[in-house]
Amino acid sequence: MSSFETPDPGNRRASSADVAALAKVSRATVSRCFSDGATVRSETRERVLQAARELGYEPNLLARMLNKQESSIVAVLTSDFTNPFQPALMEALTGRLRAAGLTPLLLKADSVFESADALIQLALSYRVAAIVVTVINASDRMISRCFEAKVPLIFLNRVAEDTPAISVCSNSRSGAFRIAEVLVEGGTTRIGMITGQLGSWTNSMRRGGFRQRLDELGYDVLGSAQGDFTYRGGYAAAVELMDTLPSLDAIYACNDAMAFGALDAVRTLRGHRVPENIAVVGFDDVPMAAWEAYRLTTIRQPVERMVEDTCSILLRPDRGLDLSRQVFLHDGSLIQRATTRPVELRDGEVDERAVSQVAPREM
Amino acid sequence: MSSFETPDPGNRRASSADVAALAKVSRATVSRCFSDGATVRSETRERVLQAARELGYEPNLLARMLNKQESSIVAVLTSDFTNPFQPALMEALTGRLRAAGLTPLLLKADSVFESADALIQLALSYRVAAIVVTVINASDRMISRCFEAKVPLIFLNRVAEDTPAISVCSNSRSGAFRIAEVLVEGGTTRIGMITGQLGSWTNSMRRGGFRQRLDELGYDVLGSAQGDFTYRGGYAAAVELMDTLPSLDAIYACNDAMAFGALDAVRTLRGHRVPENIAVVGFDDVPMAAWEAYRLTTIRQPVERMVEDTCSILLRPDRGLDLSRQVFLHDGSLIQRATTRPVELRDGEVDERAVSQVAPREM
DNA sequence: ATGTCATTGGAACACGTGTGCATCCAATGG
DNA sequence: CCATTGGATGCACACGTGTTCCAATGACAT
Known part of the structure; x- marks a missing residue:
């Protein structure tokens, strides 16, 4: 025209x-x-x-961000997707971020032991609105640089102590308390423990909390073996435990993945009956814990609340920049299934002993 | 100074x-x-x-990208992390991208059935270097807009037919062929099949290829039930199959997750022996397939090669913009474990029947 | 002394956007 | 009929970088 x-x-x-x-x-x-x-x-x-x-x-959103001096991108740092709890966390996090108009930029370290420093550096170069770190470690030096640059940094599902950063996590200690109670109330008292890597906060809480509550109840951990939060590690540790302590009647694994390995070692390899001969309990409540082959009693991490907390901090007017060095904990809840002897439940706890495929939870 | x-x-x-x-x-x-x-x-x-x-x-990388008119960000579109094959794919993809100096921007759809169009629109607004789509669908209209904007779009682990886009996927047809051969060679011929959602390319290949090869070998699929690529779906479908056809001696699930469900139904619920009474076989080779509780015979998807292919296309001088409407397939390989009767292996196929925790593959 | 070359400064432009400020126009009230 | 108001719009700058062109400077070889 x-x-x-x-x-x-x-x-x-x-x-x-x-x-x-x-x-x-x-x-x-x-x-x-x-x-x-x-x-x-x-x-x-x-x-x-x-x-x-x-x-x-x-x-052009890049130009807009450059001009307005505010970013709609959030860096999400992680390592290993192999941990089956990671996908659930990622799913909830990306969903919640999206609802807030934010988009996650995924930065993955090659190894869990690799420092996050290089990734944080990269995130800062992208001028992200915030940084969420899930499994890896970061140096205090780098964390400080983030806050100097007015970029809030939050550890999610991981508490970094003595660093100028915010942490949002489930209360591993209270969960471990409850597990100790469940085992004792169920009448199993000759208890072995499978731990994850030493040095991580999660591991020390899940380990120490369990030990403490068991001690308060008048019992002791007979022996512990170190896994590495993986199925294979749990399997090997369970074998080691059973060889060392033949009289064991319960195994607490600090992780569902290790609990699965322990279950397979106990049941398939050694032919024990669960929970009659040996009870097994994990921590996380990953989807597979509900599968018929396992039906694992465990502590469900309150993923939604953790993610909600994380995002609402980032959406505060001060974007959480005034909250440094603070820790937010959320209690998990016991999910009772078929690998422990039944105990009476409290408020908020779930009984899935009888569940099969009725009311099929997603996957 | x-x-x-x-x-x-x-x-x-x-x-x-x-x-x-x-x-x-x-x-x-x-x-x-x-x-x-x-x-x-x-x-x-x-x-x-x-x-x-x-x-x-x-x-400031934003300013640099704006100036140089080239992006170091690649949009990765996906939905549901619950599918246990997804993490492996994501892991390999982010690693390979990082090696190429590219960073993934994670765009997740709420549902598998949600169209990717809105997400693609968002990706284009971020002026990404490329778009990788894993599970969801996109309209031809939107795909065309990508290529008009000189942004290559690649479907990974998913073939979109009759669209002006590139697809990189494992060869589901050849894998399904091999599974049919394995079942017949193992002497199991009264075969039931558990399919995923209708309409997806993957499902139609894994289904159709199996049917075709079985027909060529002189046999037929006795009956099939529809799962939805989830554990629960596989479980329910297996129950349905066993109720309808009591004489079944093999079940082929188009998916490992469904195969796990089928295994639990066959073994735990009905008390059948596997593979003596009923053989079960899956497709994908997710980490759990190697776990002792399952030891699932399956087809391993060549994740590394698929990802390598995807990235090398994006790194070509023309960034794959001349390759539209092309499909790249990679053959998977049989991993023989304990849920089928043993058959003779070919080149590149793996025998893990005897494996326990020796040579522990990661997780 | 002169040409050559590496090094640096200076200034300008481009990338694509948001926004404060000024301007213009129409409508309204006195 | 004029002053005022308020809404709609244009101008110019800023965001932070890469690049290009030209000039200037100095070192060095011939």
Whole structure:
């Protein structure tokens, strides 16, 4: 219709200038049409949107972030997806971030032991709005740099002590308490323990809390073996425990994955009956814990609440920058299934002993 | 030492101008120091780097991407992390991307059935270098827009037929062929099948390929039930199959997750012996397939090769933009474990019947 | 002394956006 | 009829980087 010629769109994506030229308005007006709250006549707005549609224009978010000095990207640092609890966490986190208009940038370390420093550096270079760290460690030096740069850093599902950062985690200690009680109330008192890597906060809480409560109840951990939070580690540790202490009647694994390994060693390899001969209990409540082959009694981590907490901190006016060196804990809840002898439940705890495929929880 | 006053660093992150001022050089020289191949005296380079370190400066990647018109961000679209094959894929993909200097931006759909269009739109707004789609669908209209915008779009682990996009996937058909052969060679011929959702390419290949090869060998699928690629679905479908066809001696599940469900139904619920009474076979080779409780015979998807293929396409000079509407398939390999009767293996196939915890594969 | 070359500065432009400020126009009230 | 108001719009700057062109400087070889 109009004989107007755009100067030279070339092979470039359409910019707001192109839209402005086509709609015969200024570039500023185009910008106003795409940011709400601005004052623009409805007739011209329609003309601009039409032109934008025609040219396939959509605002360049990189330029917008550069200009507005605020990012809609959140760096999510992690390592190993092999831990079956990780997907659930990631699922909840990305969902919640998306609801807040934020998009996760995924930075993965090659190993759990690799420092997160390089990844944090990268995240800062992308000028992200925040950094969420799930499994790896970071140096105090680097954490401080984040806060100097006004980028909040939150440890999720992992408590970093004595660092100027926020931590959101499930209360491993109270969960371990409850597990000790369940074993004792069930009448199993010759107890072995399978731990994860030493040095991690989670491990020391799940280990120490269990020991403490058991001691308070008048019992003791007969022996412990070190796994590495993996199935194979749990399997090997269980074999080691049974060889050393033939009289064991319960095994507490600090992790569901290790509990599965222990169960297979106890049941399939040694032919013991569970829970009659030996009870087994884990920690996390990953999806497989509900599968018929395991039916594992465990502590469910309150993933939703942890994620909700994390995001709401980031969405505060101060974005959590005033909260440094603070720890938020959420209690998990006991899920009773078929690998322990039944005990009476408390509020919020779930009985899935009888469940088969009725009310099929997702997967 | 020097009485030089920086104009007003304020609370802002240091920019290249600040570094230039502190190092007493021009901004251009600073830029030269951070982009390699440029000619700069080693002494001044050192001075600049020192100043940068002092100010905690690192180049703003957003500004760089905006300027250079090339992105180091790749959008990775997915849905549901609950499928246990997803983490392995993600792990390999992020690792390979990182090696290429690319960072994944994670865009997750709420449901598998949700169209990817909105997410693709978002990815385009971020001006990503490429888009990798794993499970969800996209409209032809939106795919075309990607290629018009010179953004390559690759379907990974999913073949989208009749769309102007590239697909990289494992060869589900050849894998299904091999499974049919394994069952027949093992002497099991009264075979039931558990399928996933209808309509997906993967499902139709794993289903159709199996049917075809079985037919060529002179046999037929006695009956099939529909799961939904989940454990619960497989469990229910297996129950349905056994009720309908009591004489079954083998079950092929199009998915490991469904195979686990079927195994639990066959073994734990009905008390059958595997593989003596009923053989079970899956597809994917997720980590749990190697666990003692299952020891599942299955087809291992060549994740590494698929990911390598995907990334090398994106790193081609034309970034794969000339390859539209092309499909790259990679053959998987049989992993023989304890849920089928033993057959003779071919090249590249693996015998893990005897494996326990010797040579512990990761997890 | 002169040409050559490496090194650096200076200035400008581009990338694409948001926004404060000024301007313009129409409507309204006195 | 004029002053005022308020909404709609254009101008110019800023965000932080890479690049390019040109000039200047110094070192060095011939």
